[in-house]
Amino acid sequence: MEYTKYILDENDMPKKWYNILPDMPTPLEPPLNPATNEPIKPEELEPLFARELIKQEMSDKRYIDIPDEIKDIYKLWRPSPLYRASRLEKELGTPAKIYYKHEGVSPAGSHKPNTSIAQAYYNMKEGTERITTETGAGQWGSALSLACNYFDIECKVYMVQSSFYQKPYRKSLINLWGANVIPSPSNETQFGRKIQEDFPDTSGSLGIAISEAVEDAALNDNTKYALGSVLNHVMHHQTIIGLETQEQMKMAEDYPDVVIGCCGGGSNLAGIGLPFIKDKMDGNDLRVIGVEPSACPTLSAGEFRYDYGDMAKMTPLLKMHTLGYDFIPPAIHAGGLRYHGCSPIISQLVNEGLMEATNYHQIEVFKAGVTFARTEGFAPAPESSHAIKCAIDEAMKCRETGEEKTILFNLSGHGHFDMISYDKYFNGELGNE
Amino acid sequence: MEYTKYILDENDMPKKWYNILPDMPTPLEPPLNPATNEPIKPEELEPLFARELIKQEMSDKRYIDIPDEIKDIYKLWRPSPLYRASRLEKELGTPAKIYYKHEGVSPAGSHKPNTSIAQAYYNMKEGTERITTETGAGQWGSALSLACNYFDIECKVYMVQSSFYQKPYRKSLINLWGANVIPSPSNETQFGRKIQEDFPDTSGSLGIAISEAVEDAALNDNTKYALGSVLNHVMHHQTIIGLETQEQMKMAEDYPDVVIGCCGGGSNLAGIGLPFIKDKMDGNDLRVIGVEPSACPTLSAGEFRYDYGDMAKMTPLLKMHTLGYDFIPPAIHAGGLRYHGCSPIISQLVNEGLMEATNYHQIEVFKAGVTFARTEGFAPAPESSHAIKCAIDEAMKCRETGEEKTILFNLSGHGHFDMISYDKYFNGELGNE
Numbered sequence: 030m031e032y033t034k035y036i037l038d039e040n041d042m043p044k045k046w047y048n049i050l051p052d053m054p055t056p057l058e059p060p061l062n063p064a065t066n067e068p069i070k071p072e073e074l075e076p077l078f079a080r081e082l083i084k085q086e087m088s089d090k091r092y093i094d095i096p097d098e099i100k101d102i103y104k105l106w107r108p109s110p111l112y113r114a115s116r117l118e119k120e121l122g123t124p125a126k127i128y129y130k131h132e133g134v135s136p137a138g139s140h141k142p143n144t145s146i147a148q149a150y151y152n153m154k155e156g157t158e159r160i161t162t163e164t165g166a167g168q169w170g171s172a173l174s175l176a177c178n179y180f181d182i183e184c185k186v187y188m189v190q191s192s193f194y195q196k197p198y199r200k201s202l203i204n205l206w207g208a209n210v211i212p213s214p215s216n217e218t219q220f221g222r223k224i225q226e227d228f229p230d231t232s233g234s235l236g237i238a239i240s241e242a243v244e245d246a247a248l249n250d251n252t253k254y255a256l257g258s259v260l261n262h263v264m265h266h267q268t269i270i271g272l273e274t275q276e277q278m279k280m281a282e283d284y285p286d287v288v289i290g291c292c293g294g295g296s297n298l299a300g301i302g303l304p305f306i307k308d309k310m311d312g313n314d315l316r317v318i319g320v321e322p323s324a325c326p327t328l329s330a331g332e333f334r335y336d337y338g339d340m341a342k343m344t345p346l347l348k349m350h351t352l353g354y355d356f357i358p359p360a361i362h363a364g365g366l367r368y369h370g371c372s373p374i375i376s377q378l379v380n381e382g383l384m385e386a387t388n389y390h391q392i393e394v395f396k397a398g399v400t401f402a403r404t405e406g407f408a409p410a411p412e413s414s415h416a417i418k419c420a421i422d423e424a425m426k427c428r429e430t431g432e433e434k435t436i437l438f439n440l441s442g443h444g445h446f447d448m449i450s451y452d453k454y455f456n457g458e459l460g461n462e
Numbered sequence: 463m464e465y466t467k468y469i470l471d472e473n474d475m476p477k478k479w480y481n482i483l484p485d486m487p488t489p490l491e492p493p494l495n496p497a498t499n500e501p502i503k504p505e506e507l508e509p510l511f512a513r514e515l516i517k518q519e520m521s522d523k524r525y526i527d528i529p530d531e532i533k534d535i536y537k538l539w540r541p542s543p544l545y546r547a548s549r550l551e552k553e554l555g556t557p558a559k560i561y562y563k564h565e566g567v568s569p570a571g572s573h574k575p576n577t578s579i580a581q582a583y584y585n586m587k588e589g590t591e592r593i594t595t596e597t598g599a600g601q602w603g604s605a606l607s608l609a610c611n612y613f614d615i616e617c618k619v620y621m622v623q624s625s626f627y628q629k630p631y632r633k634s635l636i637n638l639w640g641a642n643v644i645p646s647p648s649n650e651t652q653f654g655r656k657i658q659e660d661f662p663d664t665s666g667s668l669g670i671a672i673s674e675a676v677e678d679a680a681l682n683d684n685t686k687y688a689l690g691s692v693l694n695h696v697m698h699h700q701t702i703i704g705l706e707t708q709e710q711m712k713m714a715e716d717y718p719d720v721v722i723g724c725c726g727g728g729s730n731l732a733g734i735g736l737p738f739i740k741d742k743m744d745g746n747d748l749r750v751i752g753v754e755p756s757a758c759p760t761l762s763a764g765e766f767r768y769d770y771g772d773m774a775k776m777t778p779l780l781k782m783h784t785l786g787y788d789f790i791p792p793a794i795h796a797g798g799l800r801y802h803g804c805s806p807i808i809s810q811l812v813n814e815g816l817m818e819a820t821n822y823h824q825i826e827v828f829k830a831g832v833t834f835a836r837t838e839g840f841a842p843a844p845e846s847s848h849a850i851k852c853a854i855d856e857a858m859k860c861r862e863t864g865e866e867k868t869i870l871f872n873l874s875g876h877g878h879f880d881m882i883s884y885d886k887y888f889n890g891e892l893g894n895e
Contacts, residue, residue, distance in 0.1 A: 034537060036469065104467060105839055134567065136839035178836055201881035204888055205835050402638050403611055406538055406569035445878035448634035455637055
């Protein structure tokens, strides 16, 4: 049989998210108030986040119950399938076994709804009427608009200007789900207007868009802000990916030697990786690898220190790997991986040697994505193709050594809205950042 | 619980396709040779089609075994989920129960791979090295390129010129799977060159593209032609949709009063409908409705008579509903429904009163698609939104009468490559053809 897919019964979908905070070898250092440089108090975050999300952000409970209303919506596409990539193995001529978890089956086409649904739900419960956010290529913006639509919350998305005009179709998806999306920098915030004045030629950045969304939430009634990655509560929500995968690996009667996820802010890597990091801390022998673009090598080359999450220095300072809050990476086509910082959880795990990081240039990543599409069928997002490239490299090492390793990666999303990037790849117009 | 999805176990996936030919109340009239107007002999079709496909086209066996190699690939996304659309029901305030089968989960994003995989497989078995086809918006072209890639067959797609330039992203998908796609009319065929000369301003049509693909297959060695709809063997392959759905309706302990599919060439409607038509002929009380665009109302307004399948009169004459082989419909955004003819099986079932047909204008169809996306989450293809509109109408009738009918429709594909059409809808730029 060429394909094997492992489908977990809906009733066996995990009922709790995993929170790695109490299991961290050393406790995370606290976020700092950007005005005082003092550890931030939970109540100081309330203008921006729902109280339950702040509680989860700092929780020491190892497992957090998933409310029924969230599970009901998860079940629209979850449990997501795990596949054995037999055709890819055959194409590579490797003795390694390659598995991938497919998160592109969600309505928004990526793993992002795992947390957007949860964030919108808790906000709805606490009476939030409007949520602001930023988005790069639109994966997060579309996922949040989907979620806000379910809970009748108004949603405003500040979309990085270059993506707004060059990759307009996730913007269309945001409109389809009823949210309001505008290019950033905009003239609707003080910071946006300042950037427009100071840098009239800018095509925007995630750091700028975050500043705008945060300012909007801080200044408007009944409005909160939502972040699609980086923060602890986002990492918790995404662990449903890895928890499901652990059950599915049991169905396959196998267990990974290597677990791979692409890494921008860290939510996808945390999703597939953290439950396996727990296994590793419990004594299992395995590697967990985060894969970055060489154009934005936060974990690979950034410093591990306190830094701001946004360009206007409005967000709390986080202890994380960072390329500098004002770093603007080249316009690579994996827009979801163009962030100067990274999740403090992921950053510290890398720092402590529990996770590894590697990085690839754009063209070899697209080549890997095409190999995957031509063997397994599904068209991957450029972000996910980073994980594919690393999985292929690990499998090729096995071909040399003869080892029958088990390699697992997360296919974080499909590439249906990235066809313009594939066109450029095929036309030889893609830079090798 | 807001959502319920019914997942059939992989091992319970149907092992045979249903062939309705031996169950037709009156036998189908034979296809005619376009040169002689005489019933065509099987061997006369061999320059275009694999022998096994010709055999299936004329088979009197009620069930046709699905070869293991095809089942293996089907299992990449099959059995596809059946959903209860509870949020849509709630939004409509209807006592009706609405179910939908989701065929957009295939790698190509529609039901088309159900037959493209089968056609490529049988061609591979018989030594075909190259397959030609036509495509409108690209659903079929991408599905065939996916299939040919699996079986290492070269694939050449003649894509209707207007779509090639205006909706380029399914073209990108065709490239991603390694096929060769060119705009039609092209200068690579005699008929294409003639059309370019006679109608220099034409933006192409399916009828023209079919003529080019057929000419290419007829004149080149080891080359066959593949059609994504209309023909009997295509209808057989698609019945896996309805056969799965029948099992899933049993899981739901329910049975449809109305079965709805959009209808262009008829393959999607046949897929969801024919197994239920068998039930109807066996005495079950239900309606099966084909939904067309008002701009191309083949079943609703076309004549039931022999006609050509293509503009150059190269294909056999089929007894079917037709708007005339030279009919070129307005450029509506449901490109998959812009065909002048329809499946002889579907046509005759409509003619005999076993199936019904209805049609809608473009804007009300998009409105229904948006309602679906905002309640159920998935972004539907404009083709599929025709079925959604009809399901909504049937559900609204139930609100008036208080009847608790069970309504089933096929969501034939996702709309990820149709965002430009949604943009036009939201911007008020969509014509109401």
